Amino acid sequence: MNRWSPPVLGTLGAVALWWGATAVFGIRPLFLPAPPDIVAAFRAQPGYLMRAAGATLGVTAAGFAIAVVTGLLVAVALTASRTLERAALPVLVALNSVPKVAIAPLLVVWLGFGSQPKIVLVLLICVFPVVVATMAGLTSTPAELGELGRSLSASGWQTYVKIRLPWALPQMFTGLKVAVSLAVIGAVVAEISQPGGGLGAVVVLSGMSFDTPLAFAAIVLLALLSTALFYLVVGLERLLVPWARAISG
Amino acid sequence: MIRLKGVSRTFPTRDGEVAALRDLDLDIAENQFVAVVGRSGCGKSTLLRLIAGLLEPTGGALTIDGAPVGRPRQDVVLMHQLPALLPWRTALGNVMLPVEIRRLPRDEYRARAADLLDSVGLAGFHQRHPYELSGGMQQRVALCRALIQRPRVLLMDEPFSALDALTREELATQLQAMHLAAPATTVFVTHSIPEAVLLADRVVVLGTRPGRVRRVLDVGIPRPRSFGPNAYVARAAEYVAELHDLLLEE
Numbered sequence: 389m390n391r392w393s394p395p396v397l398g399t400l401g402a403v404a405l406w407w408g409a410t411a412v413f414g415i416r417p418l419f420l421p422a423p424p425d426i427v428a429a430f431r432a433q434p435g436y437l438m439r440a441a442g443a444t445l446g447v448t449a450a451g452f453a454i455a456v457v458t459g460l461l462v463a464v465a466l467t468a469s470r471t472l473e474r475a476a477l478p479v480l481v482a483l484n485s486v487p488k489v490a491i492a493p494l495l496v497v498w499l500g501f502g503s504q505p506k507i508v509l510v511l512l513i514c515v516f517p518v519v520v521a522t523m524a525g526l527t528s529t530p531a532e533l534g535e536l537g538r539s540l541s542a543s544g545w546q547t548y549v550k551i552r553l554p555w556a557l558p559q560m561f562t563g564l565k566v567a568v569s570l571a572v573i574g575a576v577v578a579e580i581s582q583p584g585g586g587l588g589a590v591v592v593l594s595g596m597s598f599d600t601p602l603a604f605a606a607i608v609l610l611a612l613l614s615t616a617l618f619y620l621v622v623g624l625e626r627l628l629v630p631w632a633r634a635i636s637g
Numbered sequence: 638m639i640r641l642k643g644v645s646r647t648f649p650t651r652d653g654e655v656a657a658l659r660d661l662d663l664d665i666a667e668n669q670f671v672a673v674v675g676r677s678g679c680g681k682s683t684l685l686r687l688i689a690g691l692l693e694p695t696g697g698a699l700t701i702d703g704a705p706v707g708r709p710r711q712d713v714v715l716m717h718q719l720p721a722l723l724p725w726r727t728a729l730g731n732v733m734l735p736v737e738i739r740r741l742p743r744d745e746y747r748a749r750a751a752d753l754l755d756s757v758g759l760a761g762f763h764q765r766h767p768y769e770l771s772g773g774m775q776q777r778v779a780l781c782r783a784l785i786q787r788p789r790v791l792l793m794d795e796p797f798s799a800l801d802a803l804t805r806e807e808l809a810t811q812l813q814a815m816h817l818a819a820p821a822t823t824v825f826v827t828h829s830i831p832e833a834v835l836l837a838d839r840v841v842v843l844g845t846r847p848g849r850v851r852r853v854l855d856v857g858i859p860r861p862r863s864f865g866p867n868a869y870v871a872r873a874a875e876y877v878a879e880l881h882d883l884l885l886e887e
Contacts, residue, residue: 532721539689539715540738541708550738554725631724634768 399476421601428609429601437590443608444575444586447503448617451510452571457565458511459518463556464548467526478556484516488574492581506578506586513574521563525556558632561625568621572614587613638702639665639688639790639822645696645847646683655845657683660697663841663850668820670829672837678886680848681826685792688824689715701790703826707716711739714788718795720775722767722782728754728774732781739786746785753781757811773804780808791823798828806864809835813861830884834876835862842883852883 405425409415410422417425430437436539462480466473488509529552538548579588587606594602626633644661647654657680665671673681686692687699690709699706701713714735722731732750736743737787754763757777767775775795783791794887797805816836818824827833837856844851856876858869 455753469784530721531718531771532719533723535691535715535717536721537738538736540690541711546738550734551723554723629725631766631768632768635724 418598418600419605424565425601426604429599429605430609433602437587437605437609440585440587440590440606441613443503444572444579444588444610445613447506447578447586448510448575448613450503451507452514452568452617455511455515455518455567455571455626459515459563459567460522460560460634462515462519463522463526464553468544480519489577489581492578494630495578501582501584505566505582506575509578510571510574513577516567517563517570518560519563521566522556522560525559526552527583528559529555550600557629558625561621561629561632564621564625565618568617569614572610572617576610589605638669639663639824640700641687641697642699643697644687644694644699646687646692647682647695658687659849660849661848661850663853665822665824668822670816670823670825670836670838672825672833672840673843674827674830674833674840674880674884675848675851676844678843678848679843679845681843682794683719683848684843685715685794685824685826687791689713689792691715710790711786712788713790713792714783714786715792716779716783716796718798720767720772720779722775722778724767727766728759728770728778729762731767731778732785734782735786741786743845750781750785753784754778756815757781771804773800773808776800776808777811780812780815782791784819787819788821791821793825795825795826795828797832805829805832808868810863812836817860830877830880831864831873833880834858835864840876842880852882 408422410420415422419471462476466476491512492505492509495508499505499508533551533555534547537551542550575586576588576591579586580592583589584593587610590606591603594600594606641661641663644658645656647656649655661684671775673684675681683692687694688701688706690706690713693707701710706713723734726734729747729750732754733743733746735741736746736750751763751826754760754777757780759774759777762770762774765776770778776799780796783793796818797808799856800808813836825833825836834856840854840856841850842854843849854876858872858876862869
């Protein structure tokens with residue numbers, strides 16, 4: 389058994405179970421379409437679905453990228469000043485506990501009907517794990533490395549760039565892996581509340597017209613998109629911090 | 638010349654001020670190798686951090702070449718018990734870290750870094766990462782990093798204590814050779830009495846709570862010294878025994 393067979397067999401097994409259930413219990417496609425119905429729905433209008441997927445991917449990627457940069461900057465600022473951390477962290481935690489679904493319509497009021505409110509929603513929903521994970525990484529610099537920096541009279545900038553930030557990267561990536569899945573969810577929530585485009589809109593519109601196979605085709609594409617983005621982050625992690633796996637045994 | 642005159646250092650704790658060092662007088666001459674021994678809690682690490690400029694004395698005067706030490710100096714280097722290497726840098730990259738932070742000419746120092754690594758037996762390991770090296774090799778890289786800027790003062794805080802006994806002796810012998818080839822004023826904190834006798838021109842015995850100088854012993858054995866069979870085994874054993882009693886009787 390090579391390293392690819394367990395995930396492939398697992399996925400195929402799940403699809404087979406689903407297909408078997410629809411066939412054995414005679415479930416109508418309106419309630420739960422079988423895999424061939426979904427493939428058929430996709431092949432009926434591939435251009436439409438791929439454009440929708442592209443729109444969702446664009447919103448997700450833009451919001452996620454802004455969240456990574458913002459989260460990193462906020463984490464650096466909060467760990468640089470103890471006072472700032474104590475002043476700002478409770479506000480951040482409170483803001484994070486606001487249900488983002490409830491904000492989605494408000495964002496449309498504030499920012500209009502474009503991709504802007506969607507990108508902002510993605511940012512809001514996925515920035516928090518980036519901040520928390522990066523802060524944890526930045527405050528975990530071993531004492532001897534901190535002293536090394538001080539004994540070399542390293543400037544604050546040098547300490548961050550050469551010691552603290554690289555040390556924080558493995559923990560930051562833990563946050564990024566959580567955040568990237570949340571980013572897709574954020575994009576879909578935004579598209580459902582303002583169904584002007586994207587896979588979320590496809591789900592809403594096809595649900596209204598009882599086209600369940602089309603809705604499922606959109607959902608499957610979302611799952612594929614989310615999985616691909618997750619493993620993209622994993623790949624980036626292996627590329628940038630190969631040492632993290634080696635030193636954590 | 639490092640001069641400590643009545644140096645004290647206290648630390649605030651929940652039970653009030655605790656003195657780590659009190660009224661310490663010590664002169665260390667240029668290029669002298671001084672070993673500091675003492676029981677746990679005698680302020681050995683505090684002493685090194687004071688000289689390194691990482692801590693300030695709460696009393697007395699500490700000067701290097703007449704200048705008071707208030708912050709880390711470029712010509713004074715502290716080496717830790719742990720290698721403290723950056724795991725994402727290669728051995729060579731780690732040795733080059735001080736050069737980059739001090740903004741010294743990199744090209745000039747890269748050759749020196751490579752020579753240093755070769756001289757401690759890491760010729761084939763320049764591009765290896767710390768996790769690919771043994772503990773002894775990592776500490777050798779740390780030694781090269783300490784020596785890269787040709788420090789005038791080398792402060793070593795139990796640098797070999799995390800290594801196995803044989804590697805430890807090997808590194809001590811290597812350090813002696815490097816000190817003879819390119820002398821620097823060295824303050825070497827250790828728990829190993831034989832190591833102190835092998836390496837030091839003078840052994841300073843510190844008393845505990847608060848730390849103070851109990852005794853300074855001059856080691857009059859000619860160099861290069863060795864742990865193996867040699868003409869001075871008996872004299873070395875006498876020094877070891879004397880230091881042993883001094884440490885135990887407290």
